[in-house]
Amino acid sequence: MTTDQFSVADDVAVVTGASSGIGRAIGERFAEDGADVVVCSREQENVDPVAEGIEESGGSALAVECDVRDRDAVEALVEATVEEFGGVDCLLNNAGASFMANFEGISENGWKTIVDINLHGTYHCTQAAGEVMRENDGGRIVNFASVAGQDGAPFMSHYAAAKAGIINLTSTLGYEWASDGVRVNCIAPGFVATPGVASQMGVTADEIDRDDVDRKIGTPAEIADVAQFLASPASSYLTGETVTARGVPDIMESPE
Numbered sequence: 001m002t003t004d005q006f007s008v009a010d011d012v013a014v015v016t017g018a019s020s021g022i023g024r025a026i027g028e029r030f031a032e033d034g035a036d037v038v039v040c041s042r043e044q045e046n047v048d049p050v051a052e053g054i055e056e057s058g059g060s061a062l063a064v065e066c067d068v069r070d071r072d073a074v075e076a077l078v079e080a081t082v083e084e085f086g087g088v089d090c091l092l093n094n095a096g097a098s099f100m101a102n103f104e105g106i107s108e109n110g111w112k113t114i115v116d117i118n119l120h121g122t123y124h125c126t127q128a129a130g131e132v133m134r135e136n137d138g139g140r141i142v143n144f145a146s147v148a149g150q151d152g153a154p155f156m157s158h159y160a161a162a163k164a165g166i167i168n169l170t171s172t173l174g175y176e177w178a179s180d181g182v183r184v185n186c187i188a189p190g191f192v193a194t195p196g197v198a199s200q201m202g203v204t205a206d207e208i209d210r211d212d213v214d215r216k217i218g219t220p221a222e223i224a225d226v227a228q229f230l231a232s233p234a235s236s237y238l239t240g241e242t243v244t245a246r247g248v249p250d251i252m253e254s255p256e
Contacts, residue, residue: 005234009034012085013231014077016068016125017095019046021194022144025220026092026227031059033228036085040066040077041095060085068095068121071128078128087136090231091129093122093143093166098159111158118162122169130173130182138181140231143170145188147246163188167242174240183239185230190246191217216247 013030017023018039027039031054039054041047044065051063062084066077081088097117101110122143133139148156149163170186177184193205205219226245229235 006229006232007033008090008228008231011035011089011231012038012081012087013090013092014038014040014081014088014125014129015092015094016040016066016121018050019043021196022189022192022220022223023092023094024050025224026094027061028054028057028059029221029224029228030090030231031061032057035090036060036062038062038064038077038081038084040064042067068125069116071124074121074124074128077125078132081129082132088129088132089139091125091133091139091141092227092231093125093141095121095125096144096159098156100155102155103157106158114158115162115165118159119165119169122166126169126173126184130177133182134177134180138183141173141182141184142227142230143184143186145170145186145242147188147190147244150188150242150244170242171240178239183230183235185235185238185240186242187223187226187230188242188244188246189218189223190244192223193217193219214248218245218247 008030013035015023015027015037018027019041027037027050031037037054039047039050039061047063051061054061064077064080066073068074078088095117098114126141143166145163145166148160149167153160167186170184173184193208208217208219223245226243
């Protein structure tokens with residue numbers, strides 16, 4: 001059986017929030033499969049090692065400092081990508097942030113900051129990279145939401161609201177941009193053993209067995225698998241969809 005349909009080889013992929021965790025795993029995975037990868041984060045010094053590691057492993061990567069809240073920085077990111085690699089085939093909108101607080105305790109600045117990074121940042125990157133895709137041969141956009149955006153999340157109302165917006169944006173653009181040859185899909189992860197989550201929950205990705213079905217925490221590599229699928233020809237009949245990756249579903253047990 002062929003697996004060529006899952007390949008992203010020779011694509012140009014831009015990954016935001018790529019200094020660690022899911023974004024880094026995606027950048028490394030795509031490069032390993034033969035894509036030219038642009039990795040970005042808010043601090044150049046945090047994303048340089050990612051690109052250097054990819055290059056040392058035989059891949060092709062460019063590190064760019066970019067705050068997705070800044071439209072000028074996002075435009076510069078896309079321009080650097082086109083200048084270096086000739087276009088943009090895949091955009092992976094992974095950059096995000098949150099903090100925990102009850103709704104009444106979230107200041108206006110706190111609310112705007114989280115919405116700006118998660119939702120407004122996705123808007124900036126999608127519009128800028130999407131323009132290049134739509135003017136050429138199309139492309140694939142993979143947004144990142146969360147199960148919080150599907151179900152809500154206590155003490156994370158700002159984050160959940162922003163992620164819900166991303167899910168709706170995904171379905172809307174899946175319709176609007178289909179005629180331009182651009183597929184737009186989304187991943188809604190549950191708990192993933194990123195460095196941040198690992199520090200809070202005490203579980204690292206190395207401790208997770210992928211063969212274990214009965215679990216509620218995944219690894220960055222498992223999310224990278226889904227991202228590669230959505231960015232590849234294997235998902236050619238999917239657009240406007242949100243794929244939930246959360247492990248065992250939350251189902252109420254019937255009383256005995």
